[in-house]
Amino acid sequence: MPSLAHMPAQRRREVALSIFSRFTGQNAVLVLLTLLVGTIAVAPLVRLAISALFDGDGFAVERLTKLFSRPQTSAALVNTLIIATLSTIASLVIGVVFAVVMVFTDLKHKSALVFAFVLPLMIPPQVTAMAWIQAFSPSSPVLGMLGMAMEPGSRHPLYSMTGVVLLLGVYNAPLVYLSLQASLRRLPLNLAEAARAAGASPARTVFTVLLPLARGGILAAASLSFVSAIGNFGIQAMLGIPGRVPTLMTQIYQQVNNIGPSALPNMAMLSIVLVALTVTAVLMANWAASRADTRIDLGTNRLTVALGVYTWPVMILLWGYMIVSLLLPLSALLQTSLVPAFGLSLSAETFTLKNYTAALFNQPILRDALKTSLWLTSVSVVILTVIAVLLGYFLTWRKGPLVRVLQFCTDAAYALPGVSLGVALILIFLRPLPIFDVSLYGTAWIILVAYVAGFFALALRPVLSGYQQIDRNLEEAAQVAGASWGRRMVEIIFPLVAPAATASAILVFMSAINEIQTSIMLISSSARTLGPMIIFLEDGGASTLAAAVGCLMVLGILAIMLITSIFSRYLPERVLPWQF
Structure with missing residues (x-):
């Protein structure tokens, strides 16, 4: 083969481009x-x-033994598991019900309902937590106007494990819906028609025939919600830290900020525990879904249940949920932003835009x-x-x-x-x-x-x-x-x-x-x-x-x-x- 030096110019360019193409x-x-x-x-x-797992002298047996023998570590681990499990159950209940109504009924205005239901998932969790804190505090601007606010000086109900579970459950419910609705859309119409022909009511058809077939999607949704609950720092921090409900997330954050780099090896271990929990949740969901025999003959249509006289009650229930979970917290957040000091009622005398002016123009840090x-x-x-x-x-x-x-x-x-x-x-x-x-x-x-x-x-x-x-x-x-x-x-x-x-x-x-x-x-x-x-x-x-x-x-x-x-x-x- 002739060397590049003895090749014609055109041939050299072709060889160079060929070599270049191999590497690119x-x-x-x-x-x-x-x-x-x-x-x-x-x-x-x-x-x-x-x-x-390792220190300068090898495997860190002594350090890890001390870490996991601390009451704070065991409390954070137990709280993390309890919060993630209970909030996942709450998310499943809300998300499955919403998905069933959206996919299997003839309810009107579904696009608006889905938009409102998914919106909280798009909002940063720390903003959601702050909105809920202000909405249900003793100085709540909304509940105060309705005469339903708690007594001044009483403990905030959300500063507790129940509050963390509730808010995580509501926050992750859209995840369940998004994961499950695709599975529900693929279910066959012929099985639903067979159940109806045998005398089953629409509700019984959904809950005894179609939802069992969608158990793989339900398990995947539960896995997503569990992982999201474990990793949601914003809600855990804003409710758990003042409520003295330690979790692995908040303990890592507080230890690194309070102690500094010397805390990193132990916090790395707690981080590995967090990763193990999330991986286990995903693997268990995949394992359970793989064992479920859902081999079905997919149809092109799906069951549509006519709500009839139940249309308005269902509509009121869903929009009522949107008001409580979305509109009430955001309206409280808005009212708080329009007064000069927290706890003041919004009126013509207290109305001000100085907080927005400060946020946009007068705060170099922001x-x-x-x-x-x-x-x-x-x-x-x-x-x-x-x-x-x-x-x-x-x-x-x-x-x-x-x-x-x-x-x-x-x-x-x-x-x-x-x-x-x-x-x-x-x-x-x-x-x-x-x-x-x-x-x-x-x-x-x-x-x-x-x-x-x-x-x-x-x-x-x-x-x-x-x-x-x-x-x-x-x-x-x-x-x-x-x-x-x-x-x-x-x-x-x-x-x-x-x-x-x-x-x-x-x-x-x-x-x-x-x-x-x-x-x-x-x-x-x-x-x-x-x-x-x-x-x-x-x-x-x-x-x-x-x-x-x-x-x-x-x-x-x-x-x-x-x-x-x-x-x-x-x-x-x-x-x-x-x-x-």
Whole structure:
């Protein structure tokens, strides 16, 4: 074979392009994605395990024995399990009932009901907790006007384990609905018709025939709710800390903040326990679902029960739930934001916009936090959208051991709670990076890494759904015609998957702009984000300012949801959670 030096210029260019394509083709991209995803998803788990289990002298038997013999640790573990279990039961009851009504009845205005039901899930949990605290406090502006407020000086009912369970149950109920409604839609009409022909009532048909067939979806919904309850720092912190109900989440946060880096090895161990709980919940749900024999002949239609005389009672019940769970807390939050001091009744004399003026213009800390959150969220959205589009191609259309590794990594990313991820990133970046001698700890860059790692699974799901709806014939035809993989991705695949990628970007933006689970562990005086500011303001006694910030957060989320809903016809069907 002649050397490159003796080849004609045109031939040299062809050989160079061939070599370049080998290193920039889909195999090279697959390897790079594997390294990137492994770094994002697996490295934090490995770092947690090393710090948790080993000290300088080897396996940390003595330290771990002391940690788990402490009453505080056992109390936090027991409380975490009780809260997650009971709140999951509450979420299942609410979510299953709502899903059954939405899927199997002829109730009107379902789109509005679904939008209102899912809205609390889009609101940051710390804002939800603050709204509920103000709505049911002795100085509640709403209940006060109705003469139903508690006596001044009485203990707040939500500062208790019951309060944490109740609020987590309500907060995670939309997760149950979103997970279950797809399973219910796939159930066959022929089985329902057979049950009706045998004399079963519509209600009996639903609860004895259709719901048992959907038990796999119910178990998956329970798993999601359990994992979400364990990892919901905002509600656990705002209700559990003042109510003296310790959980693993709040104990990790308080120990790291009160003791400092010396507490990290023990908190890494508690983080591993959190990860073990979430992984166990997912594996148990998958195991139970795999043992359920639900092999059925799917139909194209589904049962529709005519409510008849029960239409108005059902409508009143559902909208009454929306008023109590959504409108009442948000109205209390709004009223608190419009008075100069917490506890004052809203009137013409007490009405003021100074809290909003302060939040938008007069508080440099809030302004800097908003700017930091905006650029971190925007950069994260771009990075995650690109990764999700590339990775979705391989997970959907490529098989092999490397793809199975990628699938494992994506599952691992979902299993890591936010606070645990924060502890892992502190351990990884506490010391300066080798070679570069640069420390990311205490800077906004470590939060960016956290956003990319924490929202990786969320960004991937809509994109995978979009790939499943694509006909691959165009891409295969272009491949036969000689188009390179990169050209096929740019000119064919990306335009087809762009709507799903857009939905993915929207969901990541809405989740990251107010994120608190991980950033609460990573913010510093030079790198603040918007999400944790609610807790800091509330703890500092600035309840009216915190209420104004919370209202602005809700308004921003609501605006994004409404605008996206208007243009939803350009997106894949039901890729947005609030679509019916």
